[in-house]
Amino acid sequence: MNTAMAPPLSTGQRPHRTVCGRRSARKRTDGWAALFFTSPSIAGLALFTAFPICMSLVISLFQWPTLGDKTFVGAGNYLHLLADPIFRQVLLNTVLFVVLYLPANIVVSLGLALWLATPIRGRQFFRVLFFVPVVTPMVANVLVWRLIYQPNGLVDASLFPVTGIHAPNFLGDPRWAMLSVVAMSVWGGFGYNMLIFSAALDNIPQEIIDASRIDGAGPVSRLFRVTLPMLSPAMFFATTMTVITSLQVFTQTFLLTGGGPGAATETLVQFIYGQGFSSFALGVASAGAWLLFLFIMGITALQFLGQRKWVNYDV
Amino acid sequence: MRAPNKLWKAALAAAFAAVLVTSACGSNSSSGGGSGDGTKNADGSVTLTWTMWASGTADAQIWQNIAKSVTDKYPNIHINLQTTAISDYYTKLGTRMAAGTAPCLVSSQSSRIAGYTQGMLPLDDMIKQNNYDVADFDKTILKGLSGTDGKQYAIPYDFGPQILWYNRDLFQQEGVPEPKVGWTVNDFLTTARALTKDGKYAIALYPTDALTMIFSMNGGQPVNDAGKLQLTDPRMVQGYQTFAGMVTKDKISPALPGVDSNWSKNQFYTGNVALMSGGPWSISDIKAKSKFTFAPVTMPAAPNGMQTSTQGSGFGISKTCKDPEDAFKALTVITSKETLSSLGQQGRAFPARKSAQNTWYDQAKMPGAKEVLDAGIAASQAQRYTKNWDQVSKLIEQFGVAAFNGQSPVADFLQQVQSQASQN
Numbered sequence: 248m249n250t251a252m253a254p255p256l257s258t259g260q261r262p263h264r265t266v267c268g269r270r271s272a273r274k275r276t277d278g279w280a281a282l283f284f285t286s287p288s289i290a291g292l293a294l295f296t297a298f299p300i301c302m303s304l305v306i307s308l309f310q311w312p313t314l315g316d317k318t319f320v321g322a323g324n325y326l327h328l329l330a331d332p333i334f335r336q337v338l339l340n341t342v343l344f345v346v347l348y349l350p351a352n353i354v355v356s357l358g359l360a361l362w363l364a365t366p367i368r369g370r371q372f373f374r375v376l377f378f379v380p381v382v383t384p385m386v387a388n389v390l391v392w393r394l395i396y397q398p399n400g401l402v403d404a405s406l407f408p409v410t411g412i413h414a415p416n417f418l419g420d421p422r423w424a425m426l427s428v429v430a431m432s433v434w435g436g437f438g439y440n441m442l443i444f445s446a447a448l449d450n451i452p453q454e455i456i457d458a459s460r461i462d463g464a465g466p467v468s469r470l471f472r473v474t475l476p477m478l479s480p481a482m483f484f485a486t487t488m489t490v491i492t493s494l495q496v497f498t499q500t501f502l503l504t505g506g507g508p509g510a511a512t513e514t515l516v517q518f519i520y521g522q523g524f525s526s527f528a529l530g531v532a533s534a535g536a537w538l539l540f541l542f543i544m545g546i547t548a549l550q551f552l553g554q555r556k557w558v559n560y561d562v
Numbered sequence: 563m564r565a566p567n568k569l570w571k572a573a574l575a576a577a578f579a580a581v582l583v584t585s586a587c588g589s590n591s592s593s594g595g596g597s598g599d600g601t602k603n604a605d606g607s608v609t610l611t612w613t614m615w616a617s618g619t620a621d622a623q624i625w626q627n628i629a630k631s632v633t634d635k636y637p638n639i640h641i642n643l644q645t646t647a648i649s650d651y652y653t654k655l656g657t658r659m660a661a662g663t664a665p666c667l668v669s670s671q672s673s674r675i676a677g678y679t680q681g682m683l684p685l686d687d688m689i690k691q692n693n694y695d696v697a698d699f700d701k702t703i704l705k706g707l708s709g710t711d712g713k714q715y716a717i718p719y720d721f722g723p724q725i726l727w728y729n730r731d732l733f734q735q736e737g738v739p740e741p742k743v744g745w746t747v748n749d750f751l752t753t754a755r756a757l758t759k760d761g762k763y764a765i766a767l768y769p770t771d772a773l774t775m776i777f778s779m780n781g782g783q784p785v786n787d788a789g790k791l792q793l794t795d796p797r798m799v800q801g802y803q804t805f806a807g808m809v810t811k812d813k814i815s816p817a818l819p820g821v822d823s824n825w826s827k828n829q830f831y832t833g834n835v836a837l838m839s840g841g842p843w844s845i846s847d848i849k850a851k852s853k854f855t856f857a858p859v860t861m862p863a864a865p866n867g868m869q870t871s872t873q874g875s876g877f878g879i880s881k882t883c884k885d886p887e888d889a890f891k892a893l894t895v896i897t898s899k900e901t902l903s904s905l906g907q908q909g910r911a912f913p914a915r916k917s918a919q920n921t922w923y924d925q926a927k928m929p930g931a932k933e934v935l936d937a938g939i940a941a942s943q944a945q946r947y948t949k950n951w952d953q954v955s956k957l958i959e960q961f962g963v964a965a966f967n968g969q970s971p972v973a974d975f976l977q978q979v980q981s982q983a984s985q986n
Contacts, residue, residue: 313660314680333982397819418820419967505821505956508964509978524653525953527677 307533314527324534334535336510337518338542340425344514345493347429348436352489353482356437360444361470374445381438389502392431393418421511424504428512432499440485447481448474479558487550494543515539600666600885608888609640611665612877612896613655616645624910632895639888641667652677652952664880666889667896670716671875672706676789677949683879684713688890698899698915703874706944710789717897720911721874722841723938724774724861731854732762732836741859743930743937747779750862754814757836765837766829767805767815769962770955774945775839776801777871778861784954785946791954793980794973802965803972810968818963841873842912842935845926858934860941870938871945874914954983 282289307325310318328334359377363370380388395401396417403414417427451474459473475482497516500506506513506521519539523532599611612629616622622645629641644665646654652674658664659681670678689696696704696717703721708714726741733740738756741749754764776782782797792798809815816834819825830838831851838844839861848856861870877896879889895901902913906921912935913919923932948954957979965975 313656314678331985393819393822398817400819416817416819416967419818419963421964421969424820503820505960507821507960508967509961509970509975511964513960521953521956524656525956526950527656 303533303536306529307537309530310528311530311533312527313529320530324530325538328531328534328538333510334518337513337515340510340513341494341496341515343425344429344432344496345490347425348432348493348496349486349489351429351433352437352440352493353486355433356440356485357444357478357482359437360441360448361474363441363445364448374442377441378438380435383435385435385498386502388431388435389499392503396427418504419508421508424508424511428499428503431503432493432496435499436489440489443481443485444478447478451477476559480560483550483554483558487547490546490550491543494539494546515542599664599880600883600889602885602888607638607640608885609642610667610883610885610889610892611642611644612667612669612892613644613646613651613658613665614669615648615651617648621645621910624905624908628896628901628904631901632892635895636888636891639892641892659880659882662882664882666880666883666885667892668716668878668880669875670707670878672703672718672721672873672945673947673951675707675715675878676709676947677951679709679715681881682715683881683883683886684709684711684715685717685878685890685893686714688886689714692890692894694890694894698917700872700874700914700916700939702872702939702942702944703876703914706872706874707876707878710787716876716878717893718874718876718914719897719902719905720843721872721914722843722912723870723872723935723942724778724839724841725858725870725934725938726765726837726861727830727840727844727848727856727858728837729830729833729835729852729854730857732757732833736760736762736836738836740857743860743933744868745859745862747862747864751812751814754808754837755812758814762833763816763829763835764814765808765839766826766835767809767966768818768823768826769802769958769966770823771826771839772802772805772962773955773958774871774873775805775861777943777945778869779804779864781864781866781869783946785948787946789946789948791948791980791983793976793983799973799976802962802976806966806968806972809966818966821959821963823959842922842931845928846909857928858931860934860937868937868941870942872939872942873945876914948983950983954979957982 308319308321310320310323359373363373367373393400397403398413398416398419402417406412406414415423417423455473455477456469459469464472495516496514497520500512500514501517501520504512506517515535516539519532519535522528522535600608602608612625614625616625622643625645626643629643632639632641655664655668655670655678659678664681668678668682675682688694696714699718700721702723703718704714706721707716707718728741730740736757736759738753741753745753757764773784776784776798779801780797782795782801784791784793784795784798786792809817816829826835827838827840827844827847829835831848833852833854838848842858860868862868877893879886879893883889897914899915899918902911902915902918903921905911906913906918907925909922909925912922961970961975961978964970965972
């Protein structure tokens with residue numbers, strides 16, 4: 248096993264390549280100094296990031312119960328997951344969440360950022376107000392939203408006396424549960440993107456706006472031909488980050504619906520959590536985590552490829 | 563630029579290699595003994611770690627005092643008590659057992675012990691060698707804390723038969739006569755219909771609560787004698803159909819607002835429903851969270867007589883413990899009559915020892931409680947559980963909610979949970 252430990256370059260060893268004189272010798276010393284100074288963070292990175300990552304890859308190739316024998320199954324866990332109808336359903340649920348959440352989040356945050364960019368009273372106050380849900384703990388949010396959603400809750404109680412119709416059982420009905428989770432998530436998450444858009448709007452040079460005015464652009468064409476293209480780098484950043492975080496959605500569904508009713512709101516991360524900490528099938532959980540990682544990587548790569556077509560970096 | 567670049571690569575390769583070596587070593591040591599708890603010092607003293615759940619500082623202090631009483635009796639034994647919130651307790655226990663660093667003294671509920679017996683010592687031989695008299699303990703909970711191999715893995719401290727608690731104020735307000743020991747399923751239905759009016763309901767039925775109530779109704783058990791899940795057993799299907807019908811057809815229970823395991827209790831505490839299923843352990847929570855007078859009653863009796871199931875908790879010894887003899891001595895103190903009496907007196911637990919139960923009745927000051935619990939205990943059996951009970955109960959919540967709200971057939975829900983839970 249010790250053979251696996253590759254000996255690091257010792258100082259006495261000369262590189263095989265012919266190197267020319269002092270300059271590169273000094274560079275070499277710089278390299279060692281750099282290594283010395285960065286070693287604490289390299290050690291930290293190795294111990295707390297690289298090690299767990301490699302370990303999870305190793306675990307994903309085993310049938311790894313917490314108690315009892317571990318058996319090597321190769322790609323078995325991956326094949327099991329890909330053939331598992333429940334895994335496919337949670338994958339679909341996760342994609343559905345992203346498809347519903349992303350446009351809603353961008354529209355709400357962009358709309359409010361544009362509104363806040365107009366000269367209105369209490370602009371700072373609204374900025375803070377809209378950001379509050381981002382910083383309040385999700386557990387507290389969930390308790391409040393349960394009271395809003397439940398039968399005889401806020402929505403039902405205010406709807407029924409006026410219309411005579413009961414509101415749906417939002418979290419108890421499989422047809423409504425995902426929409427309810429998305430609505431709460433948008434409320435809790437739009438503030439962050441709104442702040443990004445707000446900052447990007449403030450950075451648009453006034454000369455460009457003025458020039459477009461002189462050229463005779465009305466408010467609508469100014470929005471679509473000047474403001475939005477100027478915002479495209481911020482929009483690219485916001486959509487990429489939002490897709491990554493929403494593919495990892497967990498807290499909302501875990502606390503608000505517990506993945507139910509049925510498997511209507513069970514997401515990938517929640518499935519992985521259940522496999523790992525409820526069934527203690529650590530191999531399957533690790534394999535699921537790697538599949539999620541590959542999925543996120545793939546989607547993000549596609550987004551980077553696609554950005555050339557719509558993101559404008561000219562200022 | 564080349565030389566430092568190479569250096570970086572070498573450094574990264576070395577770090578990576580080190581990681582691989584440590585990971586390989588890590589996986590080796592986890593299957594071996596590792597550094598088990600309870601190593602004896604040269605002077606004969608030993609420190610044993612005891613892991614237990616606790617809901618707060620006051621609760622943790624109760625257990626701390628018990629830990630101290632072990633050292634009072636056996637001065638060479640010191641207990642290092644570690645308390646965790648119940649929500650994280652089993653995750654922590656499972657990972658520590660997997661790493662070979664489980665504490666010597668392990669606590670477990672009867673509903674969860676099946677998942678951990680592989681990492682625990684059978685206590686039968688030590689019970690014999692130490693002449694520890696277990697006849698005083700309730701038989702059903704001793705059975706509940708034994709494995710499918712018939713061996714005893716933990717000694718109980720508390721237990722209780724499933725009973726119903728009811729809101730006396732609400733019964734009076736609605737003019738419905740209070741239930742009595744020995745009432746039947748038909749009495750229950752008549753009472754429930756009379757209670758359901760003015761926006762109030764008889765009971766809040768939740769899939770996991772109903773699971774144990776089915777046993778009282780028709781004798782159906784979710785798990786067979788061999789420890790295998792049998793949710794599609796005809797009695798389970800019929801029982802669940804009856805309870806789901808109480809929500810959808812009889813409407814004696816409100817519609818379920820989603821997956822929320824505290825919902826049925828909260829409905830009772832806030833006075834929206836008149837009855838709640840539970841055990842003697844529920845009393846302190848009801849006292850703390852409600853503002854009405856309440857009383858216990860037995861589970862409604864089926865036509866062939868009353869039957870109910872018991873649950874409880876106890877303490878065992880982990881396999882990796884270096885000093886099981888002293889750990890067993892500690893167990894005899896923390897499950898002694900004195901300890902269980904003090905737990906009963908403080909209202910923390912309904913003692914698993916018959917001789918200590920009067921302390922609990924004295925502090926509960928609830929007329930009729932003894933009659934109800936005696937009748938319940940006499941008609942009770944150990945509730946059986948599977949190894950993956952946490953997963954099973956989560957699936958039952960997830961899929962049961964839709965079935966109880968009438969959005970999916972009961973048989974499908976049970977089939978779904980049965981097949982998912984049997985996968986691993």
